[in-house]
Amino acid sequence: MKKFALMLLLQLMGLWIFANSNDFGGSLKIYGRITDEKGNPLVGATIAIENSLQGTTTGLNGGFSLNKLKSGRYIVIVSFIGYEKKSEEVNLDRDMEVNITLTPSSIMGEEIVVSSTRATSRMPIAQSSLKKDEIKTTSVGFDIPYLLESIPSVVATSEGGTGVGNTAFRIRGSDMSRINVTVNGIPLNDAESQGVYWVDLPDFTSSVDNIQVQRGVGTSTNGAAAFGASINLQTSTLNPDPFTNIELMTGSFGTWRTTAKVGTGLIRNKFSFEGRFSQLKSDGYIDRGTSDDRSMFLTGAWHTSKSLLRFNIIHGEEHTGITWEGNPGYMLDLNRTYNPAGEYTDANGNTQYYKNQKDNYIQTHYHLLYSYQLSNSLSLSSAFFLTKGAGYYEEYKVDKKFSSYGVGTPIFGNDTIKRSDFITQKWMDNNFYGTTISLNYRKGSIDASFGGGWNRYDGNHFGRILWSNVNAGIPKGKEWYRNTSEKTDYNFYGKTTWQLTNQISLYGDLQYRSINYDLAGLDDDLASLDQKHQWNFFNPKFGSFYKISSNQEVYFSYGVGHREPTRSDIKDAMKYGSSNTPQSERLFDYELGYTFKAPVFALGLNLYYMDYKDQLVLTGKLSDVGYPLMTNVDKSYRTGVEITAGFKPATWLQWNLNGTFSSNRIKSFVEYVDLYDNSIDFNFVGQQENHLGNTPISFSPSVIGSSQICLTPVKNLNLSLITKYVGEQYYDNTGSAARRLDDYLVNNLKIDYSLKMKSIKTVNLQFFVNNLFNLKYEANAWVYRAQFVNNGSEYREDGFFPQAGINFMLRLGVEF
Known part of the structure; x- marks a missing residue:
């Protein structure tokens, strides 16, 4: 009960901070438009402030606004699929208009590979994402289940007790057979058990660039049913x-x-x-x-x-x-x-364990x-x-x-x-x-x-x-x-x-x-x-x-x-x-x-x-x-x-x-x-x-x-x-x-x-x-x-x- 009270206290502290968030912000803003080279608005472009928790997306005319800022130096980062990411330095001492033009990527961006099965920031989906640098800093040296433990509603388990070997996780109580997993949009779940055996992919984390977790049904995807969540790895x-x-x-x-x-x-x-x-x-x-x-x-x-x-x-x-x-x-x-697997008694009555x-x-x-x-x-x-x-x-x-x-x-x-x-x-x-x-x-x-x-x-x-x-x-x-x-x-x-x-x-x-x-x-x-089954959904x-x-x-x-x-x-x-x-x-x-x-x-x-x-x-x-x-x-x-x-x-x-x-x-x-x-x-x-x-x-x-x-x-x-x-x-x-x-x-x-x-x-x-x-x-x-x-x-x-x-x-x- 004490542990429960501690976690509840942490949540209440967070809500208190929210209620008093004006104390942590300012009264200035950065606003403007994001367009392509022809002046067309880029709807849904992502705008973030470097080394900050604040971000937003553009509206119908490509417009955006970042509010509650204090005076100072900011780096505004803009990204949009198919375009080069761009950073703009802003020295803010008053409300400032910043219009940014993005240029098409000189080579096709790889986000297109997974875009069809992922949720965008404008979709009404409970989602969490880990980017490459976040994976690097979050990883504790173990398998994917322990990398995802920082995401809401995730509980990781390890048969061997160390995070190495047979590991798994549940999201909102749903086990791996109810969680859709894709790699580059390709189904990873075993077709029969519908589970994912991370032990078959040792150190896979070292070759993962980014991850998106959708909780609940999520968006449509390929492969096994998303009956509690879906995981999309690139x-x-x-x-x-x-x-x-x-x-x-x-x-x-x-x-x-x-x-x-x-x-x-x-x-x-x-x-x-x-x-x-x-x-x-x-x-x-x-x-x-x-x-x-x-x-x-x-x-x-x-x-x-x-x-x-x-x-x-x-x-x-x-x-x-x-x-x-x-x-x-x-x-x-x-x-x-103690592990009873492989235990037997030899001809002399001694307890032995089968080595293989x-x-x-x-x-x-x-x-x-x-x-x-x-x-x-x-x-x-x-x-x-x-x-x-x-x-x-x-x-x-x-x-x-x-x-x-x-x-x-x-x-x-x-x-x-x-x-x-x-x-x-x-x-x-x-x-x-x-x-x-x-x-x-x-x-x-x-x-x-x-x-x-x-x-x-x-x-x-x-x-x-x-x-x-x-x-x-x-x-x-x-x-x-x-x-x-x-x-x-x-x-x-x-x-x-x-x-x-x-x-x-x-x-x-x-x-x-x-x-x-x-x-x-x-x-x-x-x-x-001998049996045959068919389902249509x-x-x-x-x-x-x-x-x-x-x-x-x-x-x-x-x-x-x-x-x-x-x-x-x-x-x-x-x-x-x-x-x-x-x-x-x-x-x-x-x-x-x-x-x-x-x-x-x-x-x-x-x-x-x-x-x-x-x-x-x-x-x-x-x-x-x-x-x-x-x-x-x-x-x-x-x-x-x-x-x-x-x-x-x-x-x-x-x-x-x-x-x-x-x-x-x-x-x-x-x-x-x-x-x-x-x-x-x-x-x-x-x-x-x-x-x-x-x-x-x-x-x-x-x-x-x-x-x-x-x-x-x-x-x-x-x-x-x-x-x-x-x-x-x-x-x-x-x-x-x-x-x-x-x-x-x-x-x-x-x-x-x-x-x-x-x-x-x-x-x-x-x-x-x-x-x-x-x-x-x-x-x-x-x-x-x-x-x-x-x-x-x-x-x-x-x-x-x-x-x-x-x-x-x-x-x-x-x-x-």
């Missing part, structure tokens, strides 16, 4: 100057990473090439939670004034110790780093991107892509039946051996390929995009037996199951923003999406998976944006989203003639936002109501042949307010903070609990229904907060105190206090120092202290429960994911 863009960058990182738990980047700059004003190689190793905080990863990024581009052709190769290879079983609850106080209990995967992405300026107001962007993935996880399986692997029961003399220990591999081998295209129109008050995409996933799932401790004549590598999947997904959309007046803009967005999904073959339990969105004044804006939007079930949701639902296929989910998303910007203070408020129909959740219910089912609940919702604030009272001090206060509920939840006769015979006798009524949605904390205080006491030295608060959350949907994770408040310290030398462009030194106060906490968990009929006692299996205590990281970067 990889490295043109650096006109040649460079070489070497980065070394080392830290706690035997963690180290090396990264080498090289770029040619712009050759003959037409060509550019860039490459990166990274290697990462870690012993992990959790026992045997090791990482041994490599990644590579290669890109080459041909630039002209009207076109851009770029080819990317993104390659990742990971070998990660299996940690997904978690730490059983009874072990948390005894050994927080690991996940191994190689994935390579090929992107061919092409953009062409058809006219001053019309441009075309297209992409072709192929993602090849293959890998397996290897496990030691204790006391399993031969029949479960389709192997005959061995007989030795008069003894029939039904069980044995096994070593198995479960493989995936898949190709994901397709195309995206968009036509972008921007002229005067109209900004419109028409586009879509088509993709296909061809997947093979199969298992191999490597060994059994009973010699049953099983050939090494015997395949015991194989199934295939084919999933085809296409969509097309049209969206437009219309600047109706200088104050009002209207937004409309229509999307049609169609999916076909076929499964065939045998699953790992030797049951047939229509997703309309609209809203309005109103500029109250040059530094105050308000918006409203309404959007509809649909989501098809994942592979794991449906694959068991039709086995052995059962018919329990879940329905698709539907979301009605309402967003109402307000922003205020002054030179030293900025505030944002966003109220949301996400109304779900048939949301899929785990209830414990089994199919009529005994498989666990994902169940559609009729009504559920997420509602809350997101508050963001920035305070910059001096050039050497900046404080950014945000908080989310929400309620996330299932309106009428029914829990199903397995019943067994007794703890000795353990015979299944049925299920008990518990009607629990209105319950909280799992993994949806009602309070999330983030704060970052940055100090620059001397030139080139930056100190940052980064604080993250996550409130109590439940790890099932019953709302029981017995299945609840405690809240946590974690502080990290980051120190950055940079210097320039004669023969070296820049030397950067960064030192991190993570979990500064050595807090013991768990960020994730799972549970299975059953009851015994004879005495009503409970049987429970669970797993928790403890996070590392205080730990350190040192990073050295040298750029030539």
